Amino acid sequence: MDRVLKIATRKSPLALWQAEFVKSRLQLLYPDLDIELVKMTTKGDKILNTPLSKIGGKNLFIKELELGMLDGKADIAVHSMKDVPYELPKEFKLGAILERENPFDAFVSNHFDSISDLPKGARVGSCSLRRIVQLKALRPDLDILDLRGNVNTRLRKLDDGEYDAIILACAGLIRLGFEKRIKQQLSSHQSLPAVGQGALGIEIRAGDELIRKLLEPLIHERTMNEVMAERSMNSTLEGGCSVAIGGYSITKDNALELTGMVGNIDSNTILRVHENGSLKHPKELGEVVAQKLLAKGAGELLKGE
Template identity: 70%
Template sequence: MLKIATRKSPLALWQAEFVKSKLEDIYPDLKVELVKMTTQGDQILNSPLSKIGGKSLFIKELEVGIMEGRADIAVHSMKDVPYELPQGFEIGAILERENPFDAFVSNDFNSIQDLPIGAKLGSCSLRRIVQVKAIRPDLEILDLRGNVNTRLKKLDDGEYDAIILACSGLTRLGFDNRIKQDLSPDDSLPAVGQGALGIEIKANDHEISSLIKPLIHQKTQNEVNAERALNATLQGGCSVAIGAFATSEGSKLTLSGMVGNVDSGEIIRVQETGETSKPIDLGIRAAKKLLSLGARELLNEK
């Protein structure tokens, strides 16, 4: 029996069920059970994550469940996983990435460029907000919290003219038809790890590590590791605007990174290339390039 800790939101359950089905395909005799939990991040819906403690609010209870033996693994969207895990935990596998880009969603307009002056756009992500403001400084940006279904309902109820969500979440929940525009990385560089699923396990749990090893998608793992190394070097969380997106072809790994400040609107971007076999080195190098261009001052501005 393998027990997967998961949040109760529709997307989290889809992700856990996806991993469950993958493991059952590989190991027909393995019984896999979902252990559904509610996290602080699911409970506090009236404040942006940047103001209430960041993305760790979505995974802490799941980690407690693993440590107490109520679950063996937890499935996360890698964009929700802080750059530094608590002692005693590690990411045992990163699966093949879904569409990594941001999605423009609207019932009345086909692109962000089509929105009328002063239109209301929903997003709580500082990364998305600063990049959207660079494209359309005239828009009114309003807070948007809740799971994917809740956010879509708020749009449908007329609270916003458009909202920005992750393409991957919409696709996984069968809402492909709601995506009016994939925002290019030139317009909106994705969040670190966006579109990729990760499996968190106890550190040095060799039995579980061996069990989930067939799920590893090495190309995605290299790319996400580069992005996470950039974020770790910058010490970035939900309270700062950081984006990173890596692509690889053969032995070449290319990493784009950005740091922005919502108040000033300033954005710093870099792109570095390196070896697929050394993703951490590339991430650190790109972060140091951002720092040399003034990223720390930008991140520290209030």
Template identity: 50%
Template structure:
């Protein structure tokens, strides 16, 4: 069934500078596809934006950035929501679905510091800021002489805290810095061997109410097949392990010929215990590959680590 070109599309978005960049990016893509369409933004403040004095893991995890936007989809104030894929819980609640995953910006973590060029250069006791248990576990494991301190707030707030001297360095997603024209702040992109990314990191997701087949058809041209395969594999691993923001999990897929190479770990935040594994398989079976990796991680002790964290 064909759907006539849309006349009006309303995008729900958080109001942080990065979220607005992402929404405007999707708006521009839609306007290019459908020149006669009016695309409007509906800015919303989420619980994740409001609670800044506690870590995400302690106040309910990733869903905090999604719920208010989903409410706007349900009551018809908006047609779609744009998210950073890594903020979207591995298991979406009913009746929502991801209509499109856009081409990925760099998936890696960025080392940002005014004093040092790399983690290796930092002296014992120097303080690294991060809000991510995944990053914290890897810093403790690879650079045990460094101190890790929690860092919340939007990108501008985090950089300001660094510039005020509250931290010697901070670790941020490189994609956000690049999108906001702050790539100059990146001293080093951390390779996957040093800081394995989060599932979906660097990719944008468009969420809709599942029954909106008209929207799904309009959004289909925005999807990037390669990114979609990689991200589906990564998210299938996280979902199979039942992990969210509260658990240090890294999962990262890269295309390899016709297939995918998928790496993952589950760890304790203190970096004392790691379960690591990898798997390879065809991109067309991305979700199966993700579950295969989850099983491999279980064989390496992931369940014991998760149980020790109450996960």
């Protein structure tokens, strides 16, 4: 490229870390390429007093970045894959999915070492319906309170005594240097991760072949297959931020495994399906898991019935 590559990013510390990480990877590949970060504020960053599920979901975190690309202010956008809707507008596509960081949820507390150590009625912060329904299954006696804001803000609220514990993604804590704050890594049996959790994705304009080829070396094939399976499941379920859906895929013995979860916080019902599939057909594996969840009654749960 003979021009500056512009990366659209949110202004939160984690989003900036992610954009800087992609920038550093690209500069190693292309030392002569000029790269700039274009920092933007999204609607999701502005509305901090309402759960995401009630104001339109996680696409609130990427719409402004997409508009920036359409307007020519940026060439690519870096996202946490768990924030990327299963269906992108026709003007965009995913140019690369990078190697995944720790995909699991983290229990963070200043006074307790694990969820089981929490006393009855302890205040636990989370804004994720997926986390809440699974947390209720583990400890129905806890007082689960809404928690919004970026990672630093959530940790500060914990330190200020607003909560006895909070649940965050391990990946964000690790990337920001807060790994020591993780008191307990929750297993996939305790809290199945969000679809795409821990993976970074790069969104590009559809048809921009120059940019697509530029990003090709960043693609991590194993992570891409795993996340594709998870996103295919989510797409078939038509799940967004307003429903409790989890999906976690791993590559094992030259095969792909996928566990899917659908929950409902009103009925405290959780449905789970685990299936094995081919590495060559991650999309099909996701569809199979979704159809089996639907056969178990996931459709009714997702409607809130």
